[in-house]
Amino acid sequence: MTPPDWWRTAVVYEVYPRSFRDADGDGAGDLEGVRAGLPYLESLGVDAIWFTPWYVSPLADGGYDVQDYRRIDPVFGTLEQAEALIAEARERGIRTIIDVVPNHVSDRHPWFVEALASPPGSEARQRFWFHPGKGPGGAEPPTHWKNNFGGDVWTRTTNADGSPGEWYLHLFAAEQPDLNWTHPDVVREHEDILRFWFDRGVAGIRIDSAAHIMKDPALPEDDGTHAPGAHPNLDRDEVHDIYRRWRAVADSYDEPRILVGEVWLPDAERFARYLAADEMHTAFNFDLMTRAWDAAELRASIDLMIAAHEPVGAPCTWVLSNHDVTRPVTRYGRVDTSFDFDTKAWGVPTDEVLGLRRARAAALLIAALPGSLYVYQGDELGLPEVEDLDRSELQDPMYFRTGGASPGRDGCRVPLPWSGDEQPFGFSPSGTKTWLTQPDGWRALSVEAQEADPDSTLNLYRACLGIRRNEPDLHTAAMSWLDRGPSVLAFRRGPVVSLTNFGAEPVELDPAWSVFLASDPLVDGLVPADTTVWARPA
Template sequence: MQSPASDLDQNWWRDAVIYQVYPRSFADGNGDGMGDLRGVTSRLDYLKDLGVDAVWLSPFYRSPQADAGYDVSDYREVDPSFGTLADFDEMLRAAHALQLRIIVDLVPNHTSDEHKWFVEARQAAPGSAARERYIFREGKGENGELPPNNWQSIFGGDAWTRLIEPDGTPGQWYLHLFDTKQPDLNWENPEVWAEMESVLRFWLDRGVDGFRVDVAHGMVKAEGLPDWAGAAAMVEGEQADAEDAGDAEAVAEGHMNPPSPFFDQEGVHEIYRAWNKVLKEYDGDRMLVAEAWVEPVERLVRYIRPDEMQQAFNFEFLLAGWDAQRMATAISGSLAAVESVGAPSTWVMSNHDTVRHTSRYGLSVPTSFPKGISPEQEQPDEALGLRRARAAAAVMLALPGSAYIYQGDELGLPEHTTLAADFRQDPAFARTKGAETGRDGCRVPLPWYADEANYGFSHGNADPAEPWLPQPEAFARYAADQQDGTAGSTLELYRSALELRAEYRLGAGTLNWAAVHDPAAGVLAFENNGVLVMTNFSEQPVALPAELLENHAVRLRSESSALLGEKLAANSTIWLA
């Protein structure tokens, strides 16, 4: 099927602004308390008015929902909780009619244990073709009672689970780098390759414009599955940075010493070269974006060489936090690295796996990266975090390349930091027995109308069910209807920034650090296509050269009070042109 958007500019993804929809929490079309595809369709005009170019949908496939849909039991069906294939097709048609592209999630590292392949594998004998689709091994010990190696799950606990064979005896072990209900596929098996390429074509034929690839640095494991002395984690970062930020677990698992045997293996690039060829069979310049927590950035950009993927998420920028030097370093390093392979950079501050940046920036250490925030932990300064988040958004949306907005970022939504343990559903919370708070706090359903039940999440339904996760009372003041048309609101700030970004073609521009750039003093300043962007990361106003204000007009302020005479206020950003 031809994408209705295919007549637009080629290489659209190089400077696109892409909005992440987490379907279960975006909009509830039928009133059952769970977001769905009809809800997404009902809000496409809102996204068009916001000024984004594309929408990325987190998984909506048939799934037992053990990990919020990242445990797929059928890659070609819509889960009934989200609707039907007909609902998807209608959403896609409506999006393309608005010239919004649609990117869907692809989960190729693992399936659900309820996928037909794994159901077959459970019933099949060791060494059978059914078991060869996954990673089964005999256990160690006298009777095979020990796991095949010492790998630990990203979600906590062993990465191996032992099967009980059909005759009731303990049998082989299977690998699951995540939950026990997410067995890893065996990418050494040609049948796995062929099946995933078939899945790509199924959705490309329906007209999707691209794929976000989950755990794109996974799939291929080191030969022999050797033991490993490192700590399993999705988030990478320098050990010192992690410790300084108060999160010693946020360490580089891919490039520690020794390197990880299950992430960033050379073989993944062969997969993406093959997928690149599949996408080129279709018109409309379809794209792949990698979720690859890989460092240093020089290794990350190997995923976006000309014959592989088009984009990779820039997690170095996300992890920089509220700090001028760290953010400037992330920007410079990222732009230099992507230039080496002729690809665009991407910029993102939050997603469905991270504490919202509005809350992270409000912590006493605003460069920290906690794995969730519980009522017992430090509570962020909500007002300060929002002020900094608005200033950071004005930086991100002025950078050359492609920008990603997580749903609710444009409303300034904070993390739900007081969510009771009884409501938490993240498998990481259960598998670590609460030691890891988990990701539920950033996944709370959006507020659309302050005075409606569920804050309008189930708008249009007479007697809606309670949302799948409870919303905090604070969401009322962040509701979209309270911000729509309200001067100075975060929603209007995003709309203005996106309009100016398009007017000045900032996504296609070139960054040059300005003369007033001084990260050591807390000032980040750069020029891009005739726009001068200045941010004050410090807690004190900073003086601006008089000629700047004399020779430029202020086009954007992150706060109405961002300019104090000839000074840039604390925690503020301005655009001058």
């Protein structure tokens, strides 16, 4: 029987449904494609699947602009198919986590359509952040806050008579108006959404942009002088009242559901507040993912986040990438191996051979750490970022809202290669054009090709996750660092040792250790550069 706190050590696989597998031949992934892929996910050794939004949406932001939470977008399938997928996955021992996006909805959501058709001051507009502009004729936006996608954070409406109207707030794309979380309708609706999906067997939710939902109604400018918890639109103290209510909903089920927060905050102590015993179970630890490939940097990140989690009794989550972030094979092959949305740019050189070596080493490193593990689809295949997509294919609002200055996030969302020597590599039926074009070189990275290669990245992941599941010390044992010099990260969990060589020269192993898994082969018994090994006493 799976323990009730399964989430503390779970391996969760992120599915971006549009790019996982296409069953109906339209070039976009769908739920029946995921059902067909369940044996693959079971063989990989995952405990849960996290789906990015599968709801009805105009797809202005990849589904994070939700029009209807209670229906599946026809691109992906039907509600009945979702229910069947949840049930079949659970029969295979795989739970389902879905995305909920509380900060905003689609501009085609019935509430926003009603708000636009209603006059200023109406009840319909109170569910959002409508506000008069500043300056002569209200021509200036109410604030100059930063938009997370670039461009303006306010959009002006047009009155029924054609005259300029109020402005509405959107911290992301203009098609994603922000909700007003002081309004009881907003609070009640989202709790009903949670129950709707929990009643259908969903094991938990991932909360998108979790720290953004509360705003200061006075709309002050962000001048950097605010006290902690009093930022105009990020990590405000009152946000925790909402998540306490959500936790009560999650705990009301016989098998309590879990809450996983997307909490991008630089302050580890503020981050940990979301993990109080009556709020979220876990939250994404993005700190390590953004750090450079450097022993001191990664050790500092691991120490920081473990220390932040300990007082609240929550497990860390470890992740190398997701649907928003440059894939590690590409990122780790660059001169600057860190990640920052503000520095995402075109034409940054990368060494994919070096990047893959480091990505394999990183996968073993984080899989040995205490806590839960998230794997973004395709990372187990060692896929690189696709950086030469034709600009006519790009759909990410980050690309459009920066005037093309940022390549956006489409490069990590290209459909997976499954089999064969030609596009679409088994993702869709033969001859189908996929919604983003796969590189020809991906034939060597397909699931079929890698299953036949015992040294492939896919088989490394399968071995890693299998050992992780069956090795008790990788679930329960405390972690202690071993001093092997400044270019090596080594730690012990019970008798199991993980060692990663970040230096240029090979390093020796303790003669008492016996290696049972390595990200790349040893050379004359030494651990080469950019390699992780797992060992135990011989």
